[in-house]
Amino acid sequence: MYLALLAVAAVWGGATGWLIPRAAYRFAVEPEEPWRTACPAGHAFTGPFGGWLGPARCAPCGSHTRTPVRYGDEGAAPVSQPPGPSVPPSAESPVPEPPGTTAPQPPGLPAPQASAPPEAPSSQPPLGPPAPQASAPPEAPSPQPPPGPPAPYAPGTLAPLATVLACLALAAATGARPELAGWLLLAPVAVLLATVDRRVHRLPDPLTLPLAAAAVLLLGGAALLPGHAGSWTSGLLGGAVLGGFYLLLFLINPNGMGFGDVKLALALGVALGWYGWEVLFLGGFAGFLFGAAYGLGLVLLRRAGRKTGIPFGPFMIAGALTGVLLGGLAA
Numbered sequence: 001m002y003l004a005l006l007a008v009a010a011v012w013g014g015a016t017g018w019l020i021p022r023a024a025y026r027f028a029v030e031p032e033e034p035w036r037t038a039c040p041a042g043h044a045f046t047g048p049f050g051g052w053l054g055p056a057r058c059a060p061c062g063s064h065t066r067t068p069v070r071y072g073d074e075g076a077a078p079v080s081q082p083p084g085p086s087v088p089p090s091a092e093s094p095v096p097e098p099p100g101t102t103a104p105q106p107p108g109l110p111a112p113q114a115s116a117p118p119e120a121p122s123s124q125p126p127l128g129p130p131a132p133q134a135s136a137p138p139e140a141p142s143p144q145p146p147p148g149p150p151a152p153y154a155p156g157t158l159a160p161l162a163t164v165l166a167c168l169a170l171a172a173a174t175g176a177r178p179e180l181a182g183w184l185l186l187a188p189v190a191v192l193l194a195t196v197d198r199r200v201h202r203l204p205d206p207l208t209l210p211l212a213a214a215a216v217l218l219l220g221g222a223a224l225l226p227g228h229a230g231s232w233t234s235g236l237l238g239g240a241v242l243g244g245f246y247l248l249l250f251l252i253n254p255n256g257m258g259f260g261d262v263k264l265a266l267a268l269g270v271a272l273g274w275y276g277w278e279v280l281f282l283g284g285f286a287g288f289l290f291g292a293a294y295g296l297g298l299v300l301l302r303r304a305g306r307k308t309g310i311p312f313g314p315f316m317i318a319g320a321l322t323g324v325l326l327g328g329l330a331a
Contacts, residue, residue, distance in 0.1 A: 001176065009171035009184060010164055016188035017163030022047075022054035024159065024195040027204050163191045166321060173328035178225040179274065182218030183324065186211065186271065190317045193264065197313035203260030212239065212267035219274055229331035230274035238273015238280045239266045245284070261312055268320040275327025283323020291315035 022045065026036045037051075038044050039058045045051030046059070170183040189211050197203050216236065223232035246265040249257045272283040291312050298304035 005171050005176055005180075006168060009167040009180075012184055013164035013167030013187070014160055017160030017191065018055060019053040020159040020163065020188060020192050020195065021056040022058075023052050023192055024199070026052060027192075027196045027207070028199040028202075030200060031202065159191055159195050162194075163188050166191065169321070169325055170328070173325040175328075176227075177328075177331075178222035178228045179219060179230055182215070182222055183271075185218060186215060186267075189214075190321075194314040194317050197260075197311040201258070201309060201311045203258070203264050203313050205260075205263070208260060208263040208267065212263065212270065215239070215267045215270040219270065229328070231276070232274070234276060235270045235274040238271075238277070239269035242266070242269030242272065242280065242284055257312070261316065264313055264316060268316060272320055272323045272327070275324065275331060279323045279327035282326065283320045285319070286322045287312075287316040287319025290318050 025039075026045070029036060036045075039061055041058075041061055043058045043060045045054065047054045166187045167184055170187060171180060174180040174183060189207060193203055193207050193211070196207070216239070219230065219235050220232050222228050223230070243262060243266040246257065246262040250259055250262050268283070268287075269280065272280040291310065294315065295304070295308075295310055298308070298310070299306065304310070
């Protein structure tokens with residue numbers, strides 16, 4: 001039973017993670033820009049949910065990769081030869097001599113008579129239909145290097161792998177308890193948010209606010225089923241506490257904490273509060289610890305300064321995942 005549960009979680013994580021790259025690409029825009037509606041090659045997105053879910057390549061772009069063409073091989077057209085019999089090199093016509101020069105004659109022979117000049121063409125039009133002129137052979141098109149297969153508009157491996165690992169870890173820590181269904185439904189959205197924030201330092205409202213509402217509803221449904229190991233009331237209080245704490249940080253230093261982090265904290269607080277106040281504190285602190293360690297590493301490697309902004313959403317999500325895993329194991 002336990003292995004079957006892990007297998008189902010892995011399949012779910014792989015299937016949902018495979019659909020994340022397109023949504024991440026469409027959401028990863030600056031605040032003043034609209035959501036993307038086409039791939040970098042200009043193909044409009046189609047598919048489930050208005051084309052929001054899909055792999056890292058759209059269907060027209062993916063077809064280029066099935067029949068690759070290499071320049072200089074089968075991609076270059078052969079040069080066509082004009083029709084007609086081929087003439088061997090030995091039968092080639094001799095090179096005509098320049099006018100005005102005569103070949104030397106042996107002694108005793110009469111000198112050749114000068115040939116009469118050619119008659120001027122008559123101005124009278126010829127009778128009968130004109131003779132067809134031989135058309136020149138078509139010139140072979142100059143070979144051009146065909147465009148290579150378009151690169152994927154999003155990493156097609158990292159997001160699915162992260163989703164699979166997260167779902168596997170949640171299934172292993174939670175077991176066959178009712179809240180596992182909620183964790184498996186919330187995990188792909190959390191990975192999507194982390195991916196978008198990592199690219200453009202933005203947590204879109206169409207993801208953060210529905211995530212908080214979904215956490216409340218899913219855990220509320222789990223609380224109605226027997227065998228659950230958490231408290232829906234403490235989850236609601238955890239969302240209010242963690243969201244209020246991040247709101248205070250935002251008011252103190254708006255440049256250091258984005259308002260998207262405040263809205264994300266609502267959903268993470270509900271998930272952490274489900275297992276109690278200790279898990280809420282541990283998961284919240286782990287997010288700050290992971291973010292501080294990442295920032296310190298960038299400074300030590302001289303890839304960032306002390307005031308360089310970093311996306312904090314992925315570390316908040318990683319800290320919350322750590323807290324939920326520990327809470328599930330301890331429950």
